[in-house]
Amino acid sequence: AQKITQTQPGMFVQEKEAVTLDCTYDTSDPSYGLFWYKQPSSGEMIFLIYQGSYDQQNATEGRYSLNFQKARKSANLVISASQLGDSAMYFCAMREERGGYQKVTFGTGTKLQVIP
Amino acid sequence: DSGVTQTPKHLITATGQRVTLRCSPRSGDLSVYWYQQSLDQGLQFLIQYYNGEERAKGNILERFSAQQFPDLHSELNLSSLELGDSALYFCASSYTGGIGNEQFFGPGTRLTVL
Numbered sequence: 288a289q290k291i292t293q294t295q296p297g298m299f300v301q302e303k304e305a306v307t308l309d310c311t312y313d314t315s316d317p318s319y320g321l322f323w324y325k326q327p328s329s330g331e332m333i334f335l336i337y338q339g340s341y342d343q344q345n346a347t348e349g350r351y352s353l354n355f356q357k358a359r360k361s362a363n364l365v366i367s368a369s370q371l372g373d374s375a376m377y378f379c380a381m382r383e384e385r386g387g388y389q390k391v392t393f394g395t396g397t398k399l400q401v402i403p
Numbered sequence: 404d405s406g407v408t409q410t411p412k413h414l415i416t417a418t419g420q421r422v423t424l425r426c427s428p429r430s431g432d433l434s435v436y437w438y439q440q441s442l443d444q445g446l447q448f449l450i451q452y453y454n455g456e457e458r459a460k461g462n463i464l465e466r467f468s469a470q471q472f473p474d475l476h477s478e479l480n481l482s483s484l485e486l487g488d489s490a491l492y493f494c495a496s497s498y499t500g501g502i503g504n505e506q507f508f509g510p511g512t513r514l515t516v517l
Contacts, residue, residue, distance in 0.1 A: 318502065319502070320502045320503045322506075324508075330491065330510070330511055331405070331508060331510055331511070332493060332495070332508035332511075333508070334505050334506060334507065334508075337503055337505060339502075339503050378446060380446075382502045382503075383502075384502045389451060389458060389459035389500065389502060390448070390459060390461065391436070391448035391451075391459070391461060392448070393445060393446035393447070393448070395445050396445070396446075
């Protein structure tokens with residue numbers, strides 16, 4: 288089974304609209320972290336937001352928020368008021384720690400295109 | 404600019420050869436991570452070091468090895484290169500190796516194996 292699933296290979300959104308990028312995960316560990324990264328066409332990886340498995344509140348960072356639904360094992364990224372510069376690949380990732388040893392898994396990514 | 408540096412930016416080599424990729428973490432960061440991004444495999448975590456010690460291991464091939472030196476820079480060694488090793492190799496660093504630590508990525512080294 289896939290550890291991290293991003294079911295939307297590509298999405299379009301109108302400028303200034305909000306968009307939700309889906310991410311579901313699979314783990315039996317009680318302690319884990321969920322991350323979203325942005326990769327523009329230039330290739331660099333940019334950290335966007337982090338949610339810990341024990342965090343009670345959904346994480347927010349500016350226009351980014353993470354809709355964390357633990358029981359459903361989903362960690363969707365919400366981008367509000369989309370901008371042209373948001374056009375990029377977006378990756379969901381999970382870090383698990385077991386016995387002091389970490390494991391990191393990335394999803395296959397979603398390509399977001401913002402339309403003027 | 405994340406503060407993480409990687410050299411070289413581009414590397415073109417032939418099958419069977421050996422290359423070394425270098426990474427300098429952000430000032431003050433103790434943990435270094437290596438990732439491989441290829442078209443067919445996507446983003447794969449390879450290995451993590453924390454203060455010179457191996458901390459986590461992902462899908463790293465036996466032909467690949469890494470180390471972190473006392474000055475905290477890290478090197479990823481790839482040997483007996485195959486065409487399928489062509490990829491973008493990222494290094495990232497974080498202050499500690501903790502699960503919630505934000506990782507800062509370098510610009511990557513693009514390896515082409517001909």
